[in-house]
Amino acid sequence: MQTIAETQMMGGTHRVIRHDSTITQCSMDWAIFIPEGGRPDSVLIYLSGLTCTWENAATKAGAQAAAATHNMAIVFPDTSPRGDNVADSPDYWLGQGAGFYLTATVAPWAPHFAMDRYVTEELPALIAATLGIDSTDMPAMGVTGHSMGGHGALTLAMKHPHLFRSVSAFAPISAATESGWGQNVLPAYLGDDNAAHLEHDAAALMATRGWDGDILVDQGLADSFLDEHLKPHLLAKAAEDTGIPLTLRQHPGYDHSYYFVASFMADHVAFHANRLAA
Amino acid sequence: MQTIAETQMMGGTHRVIRHDSTITQCSMDWAIFIPEGGRPDSVLIYLSGLTCTWENAATKAGAQAAAATHNMAIVFPDTSPRGDNVADSPDYWLGQGAGFYLTATVAPWAPHFAMDRYVTEELPALIAATLGIDSTDMPAMGVTGHSMGGHGALTLAMKHPHLFRSVSAFAPISAATESGWGQNVLPAYLGDDNAAHLEHDAAALMATRGWDGDILVDQGLADSFLDEHLKPHLLAKAAEDTGIPLTLRQHPGYDHSYYFVASFMADHVAFHANRLAA
Numbered sequence: 017m018q019t020i021a022e023t024q025m026m027g028g029t030h031r032v033i034r035h036d037s038t039i040t041q042c043s044m045d046w047a048i049f050i051p052e053g054g055r056p057d058s059v060l061i062y063l064s065g066l067t068c069t070w071e072n073a074a075t076k077a078g079a080q081a082a083a084a085t086h087n088m089a090i091v092f093p094d095t096s097p098r099g100d101n102v103a104d105s106p107d108y109w110l111g112q113g114a115g116f117y118l119t120a121t122v123a124p125w126a127p128h129f130a131m132d133r134y135v136t137e138e139l140p141a142l143i144a145a146t147l148g149i150d151s152t153d154m155p156a157m158g159v160t161g162h163s164m165g166g167h168g169a170l171t172l173a174m175k176h177p178h179l180f181r182s183v184s185a186f187a188p189i190s191a192a193t194e195s196g197w198g199q200n201v202l203p204a205y206l207g208d209d210n211a212a213h214l215e216h217d218a219a220a221l222m223a224t225r226g227w228d229g230d231i232l233v234d235q236g237l238a239d240s241f242l243d244e245h246l247k248p249h250l251l252a253k254a255a256e257d258t259g260i261p262l263t264l265r266q267h268p269g270y271d272h273s274y275y276f277v278a279s280f281m282a283d284h285v286a287f288h289a290n291r292l293a294a
Numbered sequence: 295m296q297t298i299a300e301t302q303m304m305g306g307t308h309r310v311i312r313h314d315s316t317i318t319q320c321s322m323d324w325a326i327f328i329p330e331g332g333r334p335d336s337v338l339i340y341l342s343g344l345t346c347t348w349e350n351a352a353t354k355a356g357a358q359a360a361a362a363t364h365n366m367a368i369v370f371p372d373t374s375p376r377g378d379n380v381a382d383s384p385d386y387w388l389g390q391g392a393g394f395y396l397t398a399t400v401a402p403w404a405p406h407f408a409m410d411r412y413v414t415e416e417l418p419a420l421i422a423a424t425l426g427i428d429s430t431d432m433p434a435m436g437v438t439g440h441s442m443g444g445h446g447a448l449t450l451a452m453k454h455p456h457l458f459r460s461v462s463a464f465a466p467i468s469a470a471t472e473s474g475w476g477q478n479v480l481p482a483y484l485g486d487d488n489a490a491h492l493e494h495d496a497a498a499l500m501a502t503r504g505w506d507g508d509i510l511v512d513q514g515l516a517d518s519f520l521d522e523h524l525k526p527h528l529l530a531k532a533a534e535d536t537g538i539p540l541t542l543r544q545h546p547g548y549d550h551s552y553y554f555v556a557s558f559m560a561d562h563v564a565f566h567a568n569r570l571a572a
Contacts, residue, residue, distance in 0.1 A: 023516065024547030026557050075552060076353045081560075238301065269302030274353060279304050282359075 026084040027052040039134045040097035046070050047092040049080040056089035056155055058292035063161030063168040064095050067113045076274035082285035097128040109197045117168030118216050120205040136176050158182035158288035162277050170218035174225040182291035184232040184284045186277050190251035191219035196244045219254035230261040232287045234280045236270025304362040305330040317412045318375035324348050325370040327358040334367035334433055336570035341439030341446040342373050345391045354552035360563035375406040387475045395446030396494050398483040414454050436460035436566035440555050448496035452503040460569035462510040462562045464555050465517055468529035469497035474522045497532035508539040510565045512558045514548030
């Protein structure tokens, strides 16, 4: 690991790290905010949406200000493998910037595209090393995200409850198999295997995996992706059917931008801090 | 005036406005955050730095979150005239994106480059119209800014104390005539007229114009522009010589980025809110 940028921020340290990933088999950048003192009580991973890198949320979400008040570290991974040797597509919803937090089984996306394994298997040890602690001493971790990253947060939490003790999402792709984006990318990355697709559908996972905790989701009602791609009503239906306590807050006039994410970030950080400290 | 984008944010409204400016003689964009209820107690103008548009601070400074807690509107003007008919330069410190909050007297910059008059003569009426009030009912206004915009905030406040009742700055160009940037651009915009240059030097204006109030300035000590372009010690010296109460906070490890601006934005918004409500 190599620190490629570091500055003070909100009393703590903001660091951008580059490393050669064994899982995605390319160079990856990610960022972390370490609160003042360097000994966070909790760690929150923020998964970004389509077209984003670590930088969008790190610069626009107001996450560090909220995290600093809770002695929380926040981690901003990239959204896909990248580089000249990594496959790409002219569509913004497929390829670089669009990893969808799954392990592709179909060429040319396999073997680089494995962002679920990158986040759950490789990143935690990198975080521990960056905090200068043993992996066994890691503070409790939560996961959140926006849009494709909200999909990632929900699906990864339900599949890795030993890793994530809290989960929330901003405008998530609530049911990837019913989403326009999902219907395009799941066959591309995973082939025509409906069972595999459902392993990456947050609403479906509520029934098959469940979640031992509550979930916070915020959604803007002026979000232009709402009806075709996000479909929060499918998540609400699955939560009702399974009895998982979901708080779905729907906000008139709010869109899909980081103005929306920033508006509710402090609530999400507090939600995670409360559950991770318990 | 035409609203080209609008979304809800922090309980209020974020609006981007386009209009044909009579002063800069081109189309100009600016943004405003109007807190919930639409009746702000105060208005803060945030002047941005070199290369920026209204968007940098509106997306990265965390200003709206702080403003919402004080029922304050925040206005984000552009940093220069723009367009194919407006002169430009390959240097980032001159031309489009680099208006320096002055009225150029030298071709090809005159007549478009007149950002001081744009901010002080044209913008207040546009703000009042956007708030749906008479200019005579405008809430008390303050001004702040970053880097070139901090220079703009300090110089415009001292020259227009009837308009601005509070002033602060983030990493300002503290004495434009002693700054590498200033020594390049002041002759380009104003010719070789030293007296005219000093009318755009914040430290010099402390002696010639003064300021009836206190001033808050934050500066990162890991700022790469500190020694050549910003020189806050010259502002501190002028404040000491003139007895103007300047609080200059110098922060080890903080750089020139919006990570720095965002870290201290809540303090600046509170500083203005307290003085504008008085």
